[in-house]
Amino acid sequence: MRIPIIAAACAAVLCLAACAGSDTRSADTRSPNAPAPAYGNVDAKRLLAADQNAGQWMSTGRTYSEQRFSPLKRINTDNVAQLGLAWYGDFDTNRGQESTPIEVDGIVYVTTAWSKLYAYEVKTGKLLWRYDPQVPGTWGVNTCCDVVNRGVAVWKGKVYLGTLDGRLIALDAGSGKVVWEAQTTDKTKPYSITGAPRVEQGKVFIGQAGSEFGTRGYLSAYDAATGKLDWRWYISPGNPADGFENKQMELAAKTWGGEWWKTGGGGGPWDAITYDQTTDLVLVGTGNGAPWPAEIRSPGNNTNLYLSCIVALRADTGEYVWHYQTTPHESWDYDGTQQITIADLVIKGKKRHVAMQASKNGFFYVLDAKTGELLSAEPFVKGVNWAFNIDLKTGIPDFNPAARYDKTGNEKGFIVVPTPGGAHSWHPMSYNPETGLVYIPAMNGTYPMVAAREDDNPMGQKLSISMRKGFAMYDQPGAAKRFNEGYLIAWDPVNQKEVWRVSFDGSRGGGTLTTAGGLVFQGNSKNQEFAAYRADNGQKLWSMPAQTGIVAGASTFEVDGEQYVAVAAGSRIGGNYYSSNYSRLLVFKLGGTAKLPPTVEPPAQVLNPPPQFGTPEVMSHGADTYNRFCGTCHGTDGQSRGLFPDLRYSGALNSAEVFHSIVIDGALSANGMVSFKTALTEADVNSIRAYVVSRSHDAVKNGPGGMAAMQQQRSGPASATGTKPADQKAAPEASH
Numbered sequence: 001m002r003i004p005i006i007a008a009a010c011a012a013v014l015c016l017a018a019c020a021g022s023d024t025r026s027a028d029t030r031s032p033n034a035p036a037p038a039y040g041n042v043d044a045k046r047l048l049a050a051d052q053n054a055g056q057w058m059s060t061g062r063t064y065s066e067q068r069f070s071p072l073k074r075i076n077t078d079n080v081a082q083l084g085l086a087w088y089g090d091f092d093t094n095r096g097q098e099s100t101p102i103e104v105d106g107i108v109y110v111t112t113a114w115s116k117l118y119a120y121e122v123k124t125g126k127l128l129w130r131y132d133p134q135v136p137g138t139w140g141v142n143t144c145c146d147v148v149n150r151g152v153a154v155w156k157g158k159v160y161l162g163t164l165d166g167r168l169i170a171l172d173a174g175s176g177k178v179v180w181e182a183q184t185t186d187k188t189k190p191y192s193i194t195g196a197p198r199v200e201q202g203k204v205f206i207g208q209a210g211s212e213f214g215t216r217g218y219l220s221a222y223d224a225a226t227g228k229l230d231w232r233w234y235i236s237p238g239n240p241a242d243g244f245e246n247k248q249m250e251l252a253a254k255t256w257g258g259e260w261w262k263t264g265g266g267g268g269p270w271d272a273i274t275y276d277q278t279t280d281l282v283l284v285g286t287g288n289g290a291p292w293p294a295e296i297r298s299p300g301n302n303t304n305l306y307l308s309c310i311v312a313l314r315a316d317t318g319e320y321v322w323h324y325q326t327t328p329h330e331s332w333d334y335d336g337t338q339q340i341t342i343a344d345l346v347i348k349g350k351k352r353h354v355a356m357q358a359s360k361n362g363f364f365y366v367l368d369a370k371t372g373e374l375l376s377a378e379p380f381v382k383g384v385n386w387a388f389n390i391d392l393k394t395g396i397p398d399f400n401p402a403a404r405y406d407k408t409g410n411e412k413g414f415i416v417v418p419t420p421g422g423a424h425s426w427h428p429m430s431y432n433p434e435t436g437l438v439y440i441p442a443m444n445g446t447y448p449m450v451a452a453r454e455d456d457n458p459m460g461q462k463l464s465i466s467m468r469k470g471f472a473m474y475d476q477p478g479a480a481k482r483f484n485e486g487y488l489i490a491w492d493p494v495n496q497k498e499v500w501r502v503s504f505d506g507s508r509g510g511g512t513l514t515t516a517g518g519l520v521f522q523g524n525s526k527n528q529e530f531a532a533y534r535a536d537n538g539q540k541l542w543s544m545p546a547q548t549g550i551v552a553g554a555s556t557f558e559v560d561g562e563q564y565v566a567v568a569a570g571s572r573i574g575g576n577y578y579s580s581n582y583s584r585l586l587v588f589k590l591g592g593t594a595k596l597p598p599t600v601e602p603p604a605q606v607l608n609p610p611p612q613f614g615t616p617e618v619m620s621h622g623a624d625t626y627n628r629f630c631g632t633c634h635g636t637d638g639q640s641r642g643l644f645p646d647l648r649y650s651g652a653l654n655s656a657e658v659f660h661s662i663v664i665d666g667a668l669s670a671n672g673m674v675s676f677k678t679a680l681t682e683a684d685v686n687s688i689r690a691y692v693v694s695r696s697h698d699a700v701k702n703g704p705g706g707m708a709a710m711q712q713q714r715s716g717p718a719s720a721t722g723t724k725p726a727d728q729k730a731a732p733e734a735s736h
């Protein structure tokens, strides 16, 4: 009997040989007596004087300000059309890739899914070392949105990596050998790390994800030399009976109701951490709470500090200084974790040192970086309907009462704009001080939200919303029309208005990079290309088909007088349903002539279901249970649109025993298909199998639809733009 491979987590072919450009230089030509190069030797002075290190990309946002702006201009509007691939390096995992490549002293450091780390020599593409922290495949079940990693921090010869299972690891930048390792989370709880650590003055800052799973979020600072915990700041208050860690937690507890600590509180700071060198503050973006509806999480119309905030802490002590809450009563998964960018702007004739955020909730916030005073807040996408505006005096949103589906009742929902995926999420934005514009990878769409205490907590996530009732709302008379759009938006943060935009027709634009060469670089998930636009007017000047979606942020750097642009290609679940995912680091330069290898079509799949079985009740229960527990990875309605197997083709359908061994006993857990023993009964599993068998028969009769139909339609290598069959619904954006 054939046991299908359920998850493609670790199955990709390992291909480490990078394709070299014409000016190759082998590291082996070095004299054996030559001193070892000072890899990754970033210290405070160099990072603080990042403008004197114009050729480097030493931190995830290039400088502490997280502007993702490079002063380099050898590649510019006049010659970017000559940009070509210098080399590429294949990754050994084909899950989502979200890492910004860091470059220091001619070495580029990039992470992949499963928290693996690669170090390449920039000039040759030679792989110097790589490191696999051996994250257990089963840890994937603790993530909402794929097993991703967004990059490393580098400091005084060490590279710092956060791992999916909650470790912070310091490696020698030259050899990749582990120097120290610290477990930053309680491993008995479903915490995960997907964000990049930041490092400043000998401290490494790291947060974690997991709010949806019922955890309590916090920011930690570790000694960069030793790995000793220096300070920790919790984001939501714990059980009052245990006492509070500090005065802020005591005050925050007054903004919570019920027994919130039993579901953890939430607030996990899973992405934005910005050190502001001017104020010596660390600004951290905090996550949402769980369950999602505020009245279920914390009854009594509470604001729930410090969820969905920007919080400023003293870098050396972790002492609280100020906070601004972007979304009080958070109920829409509007985390406040989006990138926080520091800049000096002239607002109303006055020079202001500001922190900027394009929030998931659709508003662009400009705050005084020293005090947290709200200077301005305007929607950067159209149709935002959870709040009408933000009161600049109080900083409090003017809520749309109908949007408070957490209060309006169990059955009465609301179709909210933007979606829980956010008008802008982790995908990096960039600020160009020469154009004065912020380049936002934006999405806009509708999402139906219905509160449900007992319903729909898929995969251990404590959401307490009913997806079944929610999506039925679209069929009601007068319901808001469903839409899903993607853009690159150039935003003027001083006047709070859009200057130009590029529309992507429902496709996700990746992170942005902007340069003094007058350019904005951005990848795209569906169009599967990497492109350069004019920073002043959005004119597209160059693009290259990438054979796969690109969602990560790019970086640029200069080695021996040559400028390079680097980006991690490979998009996550839901973003790559148009073709296979070829995960790799792409490095470009002017006149680069390297070519990607031809794409390989996956082998044709055969539908071979056993006879149908199960009563209509069993089938209906199977549909519900499938969509709650299996649909996120294997596709809603039983047809895969991602890189996870389409179960209608699974050989395991033919055997109740094999199906049981996978779903209950975890026979494929090493591949990321964990046991659902604690979540599903025997009857549940039987009904899921009955449902998928019936879907398989539907496919035999009516054609497969979804991804399988795409593969049947296409011939030859992946095209740069996929064509969407008319019957295919847009895959919902996974949120974080």
Ligand code: CA
Pocket: 211, 212, 287, 288, 333, 335, 735, 736
């Ligand atoms: Ca979230």
